[in-house]
Amino acid sequence: xxxxxxxxxxxxxxxxxxxxxxxxxxxxxxxxxxxxxxxxxxxxxxxxxxxxxxxxxxxxxxxxxxxxxxxxxxxxxxxxxxxxxxxxxxxxxxxxxxxxxxxxxxxxxxxxxxxxxxxxxxxxxxxxxxxxxxxxx
Amino acid sequence: xxxxxxxxxxxxxxxxxxxxxxxxxxxxxxxxxxxxxxxxxxxxxxxxxxxxxxxxxxxxxxxxxxxxxxxxxxxxxxxxxxxxxxxxxxxxxxxxxxxxxxxxxxxxxxxxxxxxxxxxxxxxxxxxxxxxxxxxxxxxxxxxxxxxxxxxxxxxxxxxxxxxxxxxxxxxxxxxxxxxxxxxxxxxxxxxxxxxxxxxxxxxxxxxxxxxxxxxxxxxxxxxxxxxxxxxxxxxxxxxxxxxxxxxxxxxxxxxxxxxxxxxxxxxxxxxxxxxxxxxxxxxxxxxxxxxxxxxxxxxxxxxxxxxxxxxxxxxxxxxxxxxxxxxxxxxxxxxxxxxxxxxxxxxxxxxxxxxxxxxxxxxxxxxxxxxxxxxxxxxxxxxxxxxxxxxxxxxxxxxxxxxxxxxxxxxxxxxxxxxxxxxxxxxxxxxxxxxxxxxxxxxxxxxxxxxxxxxxxxxxxxxxxxxxxxxxxxxxxxxxxx
Numbered sequence: 001x002x003x004x005x006x007x008x009x010x011x012x013x014x015x016x017x018x019x020x021x022x023x024x025x026x027x028x029x030x031x032x033x034x035x036x037x038x039x040x041x042x043x044x045x046x047x048x049x050x051x052x053x054x055x056x057x058x059x060x061x062x063x064x065x066x067x068x069x070x071x072x073x074x075x076x077x078x079x080x081x082x083x084x085x086x087x088x089x090x091x092x093x094x095x096x097x098x099x100x101x102x103x104x105x106x107x108x109x110x111x112x113x114x115x116x117x118x119x120x121x122x123x124x125x126x127x128x129x130x131x132x133x134x135x136x137x
Numbered sequence: 138x139x140x141x142x143x144x145x146x147x148x149x150x151x152x153x154x155x156x157x158x159x160x161x162x163x164x165x166x167x168x169x170x171x172x173x174x175x176x177x178x179x180x181x182x183x184x185x186x187x188x189x190x191x192x193x194x195x196x197x198x199x200x201x202x203x204x205x206x207x208x209x210x211x212x213x214x215x216x217x218x219x220x221x222x223x224x225x226x227x228x229x230x231x232x233x234x235x236x237x238x239x240x241x242x243x244x245x246x247x248x249x250x251x252x253x254x255x256x257x258x259x260x261x262x263x264x265x266x267x268x269x270x271x272x273x274x275x276x277x278x279x280x281x282x283x284x285x286x287x288x289x290x291x292x293x294x295x296x297x298x299x300x301x302x303x304x305x306x307x308x309x310x311x312x313x314x315x316x317x318x319x320x321x322x323x324x325x326x327x328x329x330x331x332x333x334x335x336x337x338x339x340x341x342x343x344x345x346x347x348x349x350x351x352x353x354x355x356x357x358x359x360x361x362x363x364x365x366x367x368x369x370x371x372x373x374x375x376x377x378x379x380x381x382x383x384x385x386x387x388x389x390x391x392x393x394x395x396x397x398x399x400x401x402x403x404x405x406x407x408x409x410x411x412x413x414x415x416x417x418x419x420x421x422x423x424x425x426x427x428x429x430x431x432x433x434x435x436x437x438x439x440x441x442x443x444x445x446x447x448x449x450x451x452x453x454x455x456x457x458x459x460x461x462x463x464x465x466x467x468x469x470x471x472x473x474x475x476x477x478x479x480x481x482x483x484x485x486x487x488x489x490x491x492x493x494x495x496x497x498x499x500x501x502x503x504x505x506x507x508x509x510x511x512x513x514x515x516x517x518x519x520x521x522x523x524x525x526x527x528x529x530x531x532x533x534x535x536x537x538x539x540x541x542x543x544x545x546x547x548x549x550x551x552x553x554x555x556x557x558x559x560x561x562x563x564x565x566x567x568x569x570x571x572x573x574x575x576x577x578x579x580x581x582x583x584x585x586x587x588x589x590x591x592x593x594x595x596x597x598x599x600x601x602x603x604x605x606x607x608x609x610x611x612x613x614x615x616x617x618x619x620x
Contacts, residue, residue, distance in 0.1 A: 012234040012243075014288070014318050016546035017359050021603055038546040039238075039320045063234050064260035064470050068247060092469035095206075095257050118468050119435055119610065 003133050004054040008036035008045055011069030015062035018091075022060070025122035031129075042073050046080045055133055056086035058125070059112075066093035067106070074111025086132055088125065090116030140325050142379050142528040145336045153333055157293045161241045163268030164294055169340070172301035175273075176346045185282040185306035185349035186384040188227065189423045192457050197491060198426075199458040200224075200448075200483045202476050203286060205231030205261035207251040209271050212262050213278040215473050220281055223477030224484055227458060228279055230272075230304070232287035232295065233261035237318065239291055241265055260470055261287070264302075265295050272302030284308060284351070288318040290327045296334040300341065306349035306386075307334065310373035312531065312540070313353035316547040324532045324549055331373075332380055332528075339381020350382045351425060355390025357544045358430025360556040360564050360605060363401035364511030365542065365572075366390065371409050371516065375527055378418035386457065388425040391447045393614045394563040399495050400504035402426060402454035408509055412516075426456035428483070432610035437464035437475075439612060441482050448483040452490035459483060467610065504563075511578060515539065518573040538571030557601045559585035560592050562614040567597060593618055 005026060009019050016038050023035045034052045036044055045057050057077070061069060070089065077085050089112045094103055100117050107115040114128055129135075138149065158164035181187045192199050202219050206212050212230070219225045235243040244263035251258045264272050264285065276283050284306035285299040292314065296307055308314075315327035338348045352373035356366055370387040377385055387409050389401050406424050413420045428447030433440050444462050451459035463479035465471035471479070495501065518539045523530020534540040538551035545552065553570025565582045566572070590597045595618055604616025 012238045012240060014234075014320070014546050016317075017357065017544045017606060019546075020544060021606065024599070024603070037320060062469075065234060065247075065258075068243075068250065068258060095260055095470050096472060097465050097468050097475070119432075 002030065002032050003056070003135065004032040004034060004052050005056045005058055005129070006034045006036060006045055006048045006052065006054045007058045008040040008048075009038040009060045009062070010040055010042070010045070011061065011063070011065050012039060013061055013063040013065065013069075014038045015060070018062065019060060022058070022122055026126065029126045042076055045073070046076060046082065049082055049085065050080060056088065056129060059087070059089040061089065061091045061093055064092060064095040066091065070107070070110055070112075086129075087112045088114045088116070088129070090120055090125065092118050138329060140328060140528050140532065141526050142376060144339070144379055144381060145332060150333070150336050150340070153293075157297060157333070160239070160294045161265055163265060163298065166269040167297045167301045172269075173341065173344045173346060175301065175303055176305075176341065179303050179305060183276075183280065183282050183303070183305070184347065185227070185284060186347040186421065188282050189349060189384070189386065189457055190421060193423050196455065198452050198456050198487050199226035200461055200480050200487060201227040201229060201284075201458055202461045202463075202480050203229050203231045204473075204476055205229070205233065206257035207233065207248055207259040207263065208257070209267060209274055211257065213275055216275065216279050218473045219477055219480065220279055223480035225281065225480050228281045228283050229286045230264065230275065230283060230299075231261040232285060232289065233259040233263050234288075235259065236261070236263045236265055236295065237287050237289040239289075264299055269298055269301045272299055272304065276303040282306065284349070288314055288353070290315040290319045290322040291330045293330055293333045296337055300337065300348060305347075306351060307338070308351045308353055309334070310352035311376060312369050313356055313373060316535070316542050316545045316550050317357045320546050320548060322547070324535055328376070328528050328531060332376065335377040335380035335382050338377075342381055342383050347384055349384045349386060350377050351386040351388060352377070354388025354425065355427045355430045356542050358390050358427075359544045360392070360431070360558070360602070361390065361543055362511075362556050362564050362566055363389065363392065363397065363404070363508045364515060365540075365554070367401060367405045367408065367508060367512045368515040368519070369540065369542075370405060371412050371512070372519065372527060372531060374409055374420070374422075375412060375416060375418070378413060378416070378420050383419065384421045386423045386425050388427060390427040390430045391450055392564045393429065393609070394561055395450055395453070395495070396500050396504055397563040398450045399454040400501055401508055402456060404505045404508040404512065408512055423457035425458045425460060426451035426454055427460045428462045429609060432607060433462065433466035434610055434612055435467045440464040440466055443609060444479055444482050445486045448486035449490060452487050453493065453495045455494060459487070507578070507581070511574060514573050514575065514578070539573055541570050541572060555599070555602055557586060557597070558589070558605045558615045560589040560615070567602065589615075
């Protein structure tokens, strides 16, 4: 069965290019992509997930406010009945060049299942997604 | 208020102003007369219009970084470092993304958390929250002209505050700070709001105070064909001039092919001057070249290669200033050291090329001709659908896809134009959407892309575009299939 993912850029972030490329790559990999675009609130991610009965939420953040924007997203998912929904995030997640393992730890602590550094190719996220959703290649 | 390209009356401006200054408590700290007094005392070496004019006369290219952090003290330290260690010629203050969306309450949270965390939790300086007083502290601590750089569709309060604080330049425009920076803001609104920002500068001009305005040239910074960005730069220049702006810097973002980039800058300056003259505006025009705005290599040494290439192009194109990238570009906001290193690499290249210009080979001449012809096709149609009114024309032209910016997030953008590089790395157009180009122009683009497709032994298509977007990050200009 085709899996559905919600894709979007969180907060006041308007970086649209990677979002368009990810949409295409995910669609080509067989996913039903619900792309809510740039500048999305946590509520927009959650509502889109509920409305489309999606299997995963894929968050992008390129502008450095990711830490503030994502805080409480896991808890809000829980409250909305999306317990254990897969949460991925990738991009330039913090302000400045920081040690990646610290950044990854911080975001995993916030409840993200997978955290990707800048410059990760779409294929890697897609491979993980297939694994986490139990899709055979 | 009815949208048209007409200078606002004083009544219209001051009526809107009451509301603007009430948008956040710091708005009450702006007093036009007192601000004018303050601005009159700005010395020449801290004035954007003065420094740009001097550079233009001397034929040199000035280097300006981007930089901004949340807290005043930290921001001052950052700017002083870029001034003293980085040898910047002009200073910026990059404004954070919450301010850009007028979300001042979230800025307060960001400020508080930055104080607690001991590092900036905002991606820029929240100038509205800091108010005139905070912004003056920054201005008084440095020795160079200061400009606000942002991406704000409604920058009315921000503009009031920064100008009152002695910042003599403001970046942005109704199209360039809306379509690439917002999702849901209508052009009717952003044009009116930027008319306000321009009228404010016009008012200061009428009081004898010269301020600089700079439409944001690169737009989405992603394979934007020169004629599209030039057409929009000229439109924003004309809209600003109508409101009384006299000192304008028009910009262009590096595409990467030397001939095309130099041609784009020359076409922009010449054609903008022609349009200003045609419509009767007296404008002091300068130019800005943006170093590569797309994806960067992670490796810092490789990033310096990209930075230096942009600097060389800026110098050869005779740009009045160049906006500098940093070796941390691929991972986000740079440290002050990385930022200074970017400026130094840039200035070294600029100094080596000082006075050198590219001769005019046939290829350059033809490229200039092509860009001007395309730009004119777009502008003629914008005026036509606006029945002679440029502001109305812009709204209609976006609705119809006559103006269409590749990869922009706005829902008011058609998003039908798809660019790709030709075999020499120049940006051409693969899908034209509703761009009003002649058949000859379209056929020419097509033939260049077919030449590349033959060379790469693959079909023209979206994969080419994706490869081109990723190419510079991987070390090449053209996204060939096997890199």
